[in-house]
Amino acid sequence: MTTTNDPLLASLAPVSAASVPAPCAVPPFEPVRVRGARPRLRGALRRGRRVPLVLLALMAAALAVAGAVSGGGPSPGDTKAATAAPARPAPAVPLVSAPVRIADAATVRLLRPGDRVDVIAAPHAPPGGGGEARVVASGARVAEVPRTEGDHPDAGALVVLSVPRATAAALAGAGVTSRLAVTLC
Numbered sequence: 001m002t003t004t005n006d007p008l009l010a011s012l013a014p015v016s017a018a019s020v021p022a023p024c025a026v027p028p029f030e031p032v033r034v035r036g037a038r039p040r041l042r043g044a045l046r047r048g049r050r051v052p053l054v055l056l057a058l059m060a061a062a063l064a065v066a067g068a069v070s071g072g073g074p075s076p077g078d079t080k081a082a083t084a085a086p087a088r089p090a091p092a093v094p095l096v097s098a099p100v101r102i103a104d105a106a107t108v109r110l111l112r113p114g115d116r117v118d119v120i121a122a123p124h125a126p127p128g129g130g131g132e133a134r135v136v137a138s139g140a141r142v143a144e145v146p147r148t149e150g151d152h153p154d155a156g157a158l159v160v161l162s163v164p165r166a167t168a169a170a171l172a173g174a175g176v177t178s179r180l181a182v183t184l185c
Contacts, residue, residue, distance in 0.1 A: 102181060144160040
């Protein structure tokens, strides 16, 4: 075995069991207490070092003003919007296809699948007679616009709408008693 004068290499020499000290118990001692820590914190707050609190308050005020200016949320006086907001979305209503004969065939030629329309019913009455027009379906989606060659322009034209079942029944009833018209939404 060779010996060297380098202390680093000497410290890397293998350790024998005799060179390790025996374990010993740690004597009990009192906990270490730092005196004066709390008064320093209180003094810092008293001396006006409240910069983080002031910055946080300014940031909250700026966000509130930015939200009110951009219309991002309900206004403070708008309690109806705050109480009327549902906690979860309403379940989807199943839609059915409702074929509807519209009195004005030229209007139906303007429609394309995917358009949204309002269907208006005007009762069959002589010109200048009584009868109030009413909206039967609002925001109905046009599913299909069938093109038929044999339709007479005075007979109107057919359009297929996707609407809830109850609205489909109302459209069918209104088609029997009234002339139907559509307006694009």
